[in-house]
Amino acid sequence: MLGKHILVIMAVACPSYAFAGAAERGEMVFKKCRSCHEVGTFAKAKVGPPLNDLIGRVAGSHANVKYSKAMVAAGKDGLVWTEEVLDQYLTRPRDIVPKTNMTFRGLKKPEDRADVIAYLKTFLSDEIIVSASNDPDVSPDILTIAGDPEYGEYLSGTCVTCHQVDGTDQGLPSITGWPQSSFVTVLHAYKTKHRENPVMQQFAGALSNDEIAALAAYFQSVP
Amino acid sequence: MKLNRRLFMGTTVAAAASLSAPMVLSASGKPRVVVVGGGAGGATAARYIAKGSKGAIDVTLIEPTRTYYTCFFSNLYIGGLRDFSSLGHTYGKLAADYGINVVHDWAIGVDRDAKTVMLAGGDKIPYDRLILSPGIDFVDGAVEGWDVSAQNKMPHAFKAGSQTQLLKAQIEAMPQGGTFAMVAPPNPFRCPPGPYERVSMIAHVLKQKNPTAKILIADPKPKFSKMALFQDGWAEHYEGMIDWVGPDFGGDLVSVNPDEMTLTIDGEVNKVDVCNVIPAMKAGRIAEIAGVTNDKGWAPVNAIDMSSKMDANIYVLGDSAQQGDMPKSGFSANSQAKVCANAVRGSLTGSKVFPAKFSNTCWSLIDTNDGVKVGATYQATDEKIAKIEGFVSKVGESAETRQTTYEESVGWYSGITADMFG
Structure with missing residues (x-):
């Protein structure tokens, strides 16, 4: 686990080093997410929540989304989508929230997770x-x-x-x-x-x- | 803390009761505000008064329709770029989250001495302050040959709802190569760019479904809002389709015959397939009934708080108000409502009254992703709401700028409707 965190932190802190252009590659990785999630100017809730301003959001907290009870409960218990938590979750979602509705099995490669997180970070309004x-x-x-x-x-x-x-x-x-x-x-x-x-x-x-x-x-x- | 009389009354209930000044307290001990009209002015005012006073003011909102369809963005529905249902909004949150007493009925009378509003259903609702935001009505006899009984043959579609759906259906049923005609209104009227955005959206539909069709506009005005932008856009996107007839060519000398489906311009009879008659406008009828309108049919107000010049306990917002320089737009009504809500709260509960500030932006869509805008800021002077500074989109802007402008308007629609309906 620790090793994965270090990879993510490197990718975020030093985009010109190990994972230069991560956000562009993340856009490709995000294709796997698109059937359930939108991101960008006109992003709306689909099966899953829109992913604008995801980093820092409390789990299960977006209006207009029908979450699993488990996801809402996890949010109430303090689960927040920080980059680290997202990296863990995206590895195998059901390891983090066992009864989540998200049927996606996970992204095995640490660099894929880092890329897609970097991509999502470009949709933070604070960043923009x-x-x-x-x-x-x-x-x-x-x-x-x-x-x-x-x-x-x-x-x-x-x-x-x-x-x-x-x-x-x-x-x-x-x-x-x-x-x-x-x-x-x-x-x-x-x-x-x-x-x-x-x-x-x-x-x-x-x-x-x-x-x-x-x-x-x-x-x-x-x- | 400075203890002026207003604060004194608002904060000291027992003492207030012994004052000879008119009471602002109901039997429940709370001052009452009645708002007539649940659009951009009325819904916003009701929400801001209820929200700001945190239950200290009883707010009643009278609106006949249970689902309110916004006039703004209804042209995009006609153009096929938006669902009809996306224009509809209900009052559930205003009632449930803000404690507003939402009454679905028509206001048919105002007794200014007794300070009550009469409803079509027979009830009388007492008020301490009355806010009228009833939108527009049409001037009788404004277009020769047309009255509201002809609105199914020749729709106005300037109050959104079934009229908008009817106009869209008529346009889609036009024969190939047929003619759509519009009788444009004289100033002042609701949504100055509205008729011209509508023409753009109709041209957008016809270009795809009926490319040999023609559009004929009879206009009594020599110029209109964003004229250069629209004419440039029409030439670019809809070359040869749109014929605008201004007053120099008889656009002000118009009559219609709804049974024959003809539009006569300066003696020349045109057979048309669809005729969108947008007559001259005046304040919504309840403003006239309340006796707060002038000989021009609009309700003059004081710029500082939107109070009527005829009755200090009545405020008039939005399209009905004659306030000065602001255009009759949903954005303007929403902006005026917040100034009014702040002043009404202050007068009833002694809350702090901040200086009036107004702003407006009107976005229009010429073709898919080709958005333009015009806007300004305004201040209250003794005489009127006066423009401070404004801007307008430029001819020849990049496609990227135009798309950004359109996307901004979509964001605005979500924002203003959340601001109105909670």
């Missing part, structure tokens, strides 16, 4: 959105403004016309539970038109620095 590396730095004065979450909740009315407050991603990214600094950085990137979407540019453009801080404080508090 909070990869704020290209966004201009926001001055510490702005980053450290203490936002009023009550005002943020009111202002969030505009956001949740499109972005769902329960974190569901049905074509637009989840914006809940972000670190405040990421939220502030991204909104300022729209406000200053470094990010391109005109809907976001106009909305962020109408917000003051205090209002952006208020939204960041509120959305961070939303689970």
Whole structure:
């Protein structure tokens, strides 16, 4: 078991080393999953749950999915789809959740599991959105403004016309539970038109620095 | 904490009872809000008041239909890109999860002195604050030869539901090489890009099933929302199929004969196979009955909280409201509802009232994956809801940008309907 973990961790931490291009190969491996799982912009629940934002999700917790009792119980007992747990589960699902509905026998090769996990990681909204590396730095004065979450909740009315407050991603990214600094950085990137979407540019453009801080404080508090 | 009178009333029940100001407390001890209309304005307002007040306000939502079909995205159903059932939404969560008293009936009267709403079923529902969000009705005699009794021969399909299904069926039954005609409405009307997105979606269907068919639009307006984008898209996707007749060529001089299936434009009679008549619009009838509309047929409101200029205890949202610069869209109604809900809660329970902020975006689909959008932010001034800044998609954008815009609109549909219905 330990050896497998090390392989996964290497694949994740050093994509240019042992498993370069893992996500691309993972897309091929994922074909085995497609009859029951969708992933991507329009992913919906099929037999199994959609796999956007899977890493970090509590097992058996996606709305609109008819899970086995065993999977729901496992989630309540604290099973969370971390990369390590996924690697174990995908080896032989019924070793981890014996009465799961998932009839898939498992992926024997550690590199297949690493690849498919790397592929699924490309569908984390945090990865897509909070990869704020290209966004201009926001001055510490702005980053450290203490936002009023009550005002943020009111202002969030505009956001949740499109972005769902329960974190569901049905074509637009989840914006809940972000670190405040990421939220502030991204909104300022729209406000200053470094990010391109005109809907976001106009909305962020109408917000003051205090209002952006208020939204960041509120959305961070939303689970 | 600053103790102003509003806070004082909201937080001190016993003392409030001794004040001479009008009571905002019902027999149950809770202030009552009645919302008429369960669309983008009304459902959102009901949900935000119930959610925000955490049970401190009794909220009743009056909506005749048990399944509400959204007008927005109904063109995509006509175009075959969406199921009819995907447009339908019910009120179960608003009742079960938010404690809203959902009443499926027609509001037929408002007694502003007694502060009650009369229902077709005979009940009277008392209110402390009344929110009207009844959408649109049509101006009588707006299109010569057409009234609602002709809506099965010449559907409007501007209130979604069976009318939308009827129009789609008629288009699919058109003879090869036949003519679809639209009588477009004058300003202001619900969903400014709506008629033109509809033409696009019909052209999309005809191009596949009936490629020699023609589309004729008679329009009283010299220009319309996203005009350059639509005309560019029509030339690209549906070359030679669509004929738009503006007022320079008599698009404002129109009559129809539903029995003969003719559309006469400036004296010239056109035999048509389907005729979609979208008449001039006014506020939903209950706003007129309540006496909060003006001579133009719309309900003037104060921008700061959407309260009626005729009655401080009544608020009007969405298409019915005459508020200033915002287009009559589901997005606008949803945006206005949140400002209104915040103000109504504040006036009844003393909760904090934040400044009004409004926004809107209207997405339209020209062909599969060819989406465009227009949007703006707005602020409340003494005079009206005033536009701050806006944007519109550009002619000649890449296919990738257009597809992203379409995908964004699909996400928006999921988002706004979750925001309305819980």
